[in-house]
Amino acid sequence: MILRGRAHRFGDDVNTDYIISGKYKFKTLDMKELAMHVMEDLDPDFYNKVRPGDFIVAGRNFGCGSSREQAPLAIKYADIAAVLASSFARIFYRNAINTGLPVVEVDTSRIEDGDELEVDLSKGKVVNITRDEEITAKPLPSVMIKILNDGGLANHIKKNKGFALED
Amino acid sequence: MGKTIVEKILSAHSGQDASAGDIVLAEVDQIMGQDGTSPLAIKAFREMEVERVYDPTKIAMVIDHSAPSPNEGVSALHNLMREFKKEQGITLYDIGEGVCHQLMPERGHVGTGDLVVGADSHTCTYGALNAFSTGVGSTDLAAAMATGKLWFKVPPTIRFELKGILPAGAFAKDLILFLIGQVTADGATYKAAEYAGEAISALSIDARMTIANMAIEMGAKAGLMEPDEKLREWLVAHGYTKWNPVYPDPDAVYEKVLEYDVSELEPQVAKPHTVDNVSPISEVAGTPIQQAVIGTCTNGRLEDLRIAASILKGRKVHPEVRLIVAPASRRVFLEAMADGTISALVEAGAAVVTPGCGPCVGTHNGVPSDGENVISTANRNFKGRMGNSNAYIYLASPATVAASALAGEITDPRPYITR
Numbered sequence: 399m400i401l402r403g404r405a406h407r408f409g410d411d412v413n414t415d416y417i418i419s420g421k422y423k424f425k426t427l428d429m430k431e432l433a434m435h436v437m438e439d440l441d442p443d444f445y446n447k448v449r450p451g452d453f454i455v456a457g458r459n460f461g462c463g464s465s466r467e468q469a470p471l472a473i474k475y476a477d478i479a480a481v482l483a484s485s486f487a488r489i490f491y492r493n494a495i496n497t498g499l500p501v502v503e504v505d506t507s508r509i510e511d512g513d514e515l516e517v518d519l520s521k522g523k524v525v526n527i528t529r530d531e532e533i534t535a536k537p538l539p540s541v542m543i544k545i546l547n548d549g550g551l552a553n554h555i556k557k558n559k560g561f562a563l564e565d
Numbered sequence: 566m567g568k569t570i571v572e573k574i575l576s577a578h579s580g581q582d583a584s585a586g587d588i589v590l591a592e593v594d595q596i597m598g599q600d601g602t603s604p605l606a607i608k609a610f611r612e613m614e615v616e617r618v619y620d621p622t623k624i625a626m627v628i629d630h631s632a633p634s635p636n637e638g639v640s641a642l643h644n645l646m647r648e649f650k651k652e653q654g655i656t657l658y659d660i661g662e663g664v665c666h667q668l669m670p671e672r673g674h675v676g677t678g679d680l681v682v683g684a685d686s687h688t689c690t691y692g693a694l695n696a697f698s699t700g701v702g703s704t705d706l707a708a709a710m711a712t713g714k715l716w717f718k719v720p721p722t723i724r725f726e727l728k729g730i731l732p733a734g735a736f737a738k739d740l741i742l743f744l745i746g747q748v749t750a751d752g753a754t755y756k757a758a759e760y761a762g763e764a765i766s767a768l769s770i771d772a773r774m775t776i777a778n779m780a781i782e783m784g785a786k787a788g789l790m791e792p793d794e795k796l797r798e799w800l801v802a803h804g805y806t807k808w809n810p811v812y813p814d815p816d817a818v819y820e821k822v823l824e825y826d827v828s829e830l831e832p833q834v835a836k837p838h839t840v841d842n843v844s845p846i847s848e849v850a851g852t853p854i855q856q857a858v859i860g861t862c863t864n865g866r867l868e869d870l871r872i873a874a875s876i877l878k879g880r881k882v883h884p885e886v887r888l889i890v891a892p893a894s895r896r897v898f899l900e901a902m903a904d905g906t907i908s909a910l911v912e913a914g915a916a917v918v919t920p921g922c923g924p925c926v927g928t929h930n931g932v933p934s935d936g937e938n939v940i941s942t943a944n945r946n947f948k949g950r951m952g953n954s955n956a957y958i959y960l961a962s963p964a965t966v967a968a969s970a971l972a973g974e975i976t977d978p979r980p981y982i983t984r
């Protein structure tokens with residue numbers, strides 16, 4: 399799957415409280431409503447700026463903090479196609495795959511706000527069209543590719559009536 | 566090849582000889598969810614189209630984050646949990662019982678050698694009980710409820726060898742804040758931590774939980790400790806009857822071993838807005854504060870309340886400071902009432918709120934105002950954490966928070982400590 403969109407640039411240690419503040423997460427299971435507040439504390443206008451298919455691009459340790467799955471879901475429901483970061487916090491990374499939000503671990507140091515990117519998830523390749531550069535991403539573990547291919551963990555369990563992670 | 570505690574627990578639960586880097590499908594012993602994560606887990610469980618949970622005796626849900634409910638949206642989510650409890654026969658701790666990470670150990674759900682998953686990032690707390698326990702998201706939780714299993718990547722381990730005994734006035738909280746400052750907020754990402762040495766053996770189980778609780782603040786998947794006689798007695802006293810101690814092999818392979826001598830550690834404070842922004846108290850003393858919080862899954866236990874009360878007893882909180890106390894559980898609350906701790910706190914001017922998360926996560930119970938400084942015994946000081954992104958949160962031990970509440974500014978607690 400090849401995705402194409404613009405980069406929205408953030409820094410290191412973007413925690414789950416910044417992605418979606420605790421004051422919203424407990425109120426509802428309506429992810430569309432939560433999505434309107436995504437990244438609000440870092441950029442109050444973020445939700446309105448995003449065009450469907452855009453990317454969040456960040457530095458180290460994206461998604462640190464709480465285990466709230468509302469964080470990847472709010473990003474997904476804001477129509478962000480994928481998150482690219484130099485590294486991810488562990489629980490966020492798992493939650494993103496489980497809920498079907500693609501995450502790409504890649505050196506993001508040369509991607510600037512507004513750059514046009516093309517991301518090939520299966521090949522693990524990112525092309526920065528604006529800068530005419532190609533960056534290779536770290537591949538997902540095969541367990542996670544299976545879950546992502548099944549459309550997330552809930553579908554994986556439903557389809558296989560349990561875990562089916564063997565090759 | 567020798568194994569770490571995590572490698573042994575994951576091997577035992579997967580029936581596979583597991584080492585760091587392996588992916589295993591493991592049986593879980595206990596599954597926990599709280600009111601911020603369980604509703605989504607129930608939704609995911611429905612999507613899996615599974616009728617019954619794998620084993621209701623292994624599942625506990627806790628209403629602690631927004632308890633009692635502050636609005637009708639939250640009330641509806643709480644009722645979803647209550648209905649799930651009736652339908653599936655799981656355990657549910659409703660409002661006022663306490664914080665999930667206090668209840669799981671206190672009510673005998675967790676002990677040595679267990680594998681526990683919880684839909685809350687501070688599930689790592691039970692590492693103090695020699696369990697491998699880790700935070701997961703709601704969908705992982707639902708998968709565990711449905712199948713009794715979950716997949717794990719076996720983490721490499723960083724071992725902390727902590728020499729010396731903490732001096733008077735420095736507590737478990739100061740130690741873990743110091744370590745987080747040293748290794749940084751992502752210094753242990755994808756890894757487990759083992760905390761060992763004289764400094765740990767000397768601590769109570771309450772205090773050890775404070776340290777394991779904050780492993781996640783260095784990015785770690787788990788923060789484990791070796792079992793000892795103190796732990797065995799504690800577990801028996803809390804109704805946990807199995808004893809399956811797991812020690813690391815002498816030739817276990819660690820990613821690294823870090824050694825610190827803590828015998829001269831100063832009280833530590835994490836400054837806004839990251840937990841690894843840590844300074845010794847001498848560098849931040851004098852910063853004015855408007856709100857002080859004692860409680861949370863990090864420092865709301867009986868020992869913590871007693872330390873705070875020993876400083877506050879017979880004194881008055883500064884007139885421009887609001888002191889909020891949230892006991893970690895109903896049992897802690899009752900014990901603190903029986904021994905006079907609560908009256909000492911209330912007489913000094915504390916407002917005591919329902920056992921639970923208190924104001925920790927900004928849903929209710931004490932949201933600070935714009936520009937205010939808060940000093941708290943919690944584990945996170947992110948911008949907006951307590952419900953207002955224009956407030957500033959400092960993290961410290963119960964002693965430092967109590968001393969600061971008296972003075973109206975961040976204050977070294979050591980002059981108050983006699984030991």
Ligand code: SF4
Nearest residue numbers: 664861862922925926
């Ligand atoms: S007390 Fe705070 S950190 Fe602990 S479980 Fe509750 S909200 Fe999370």
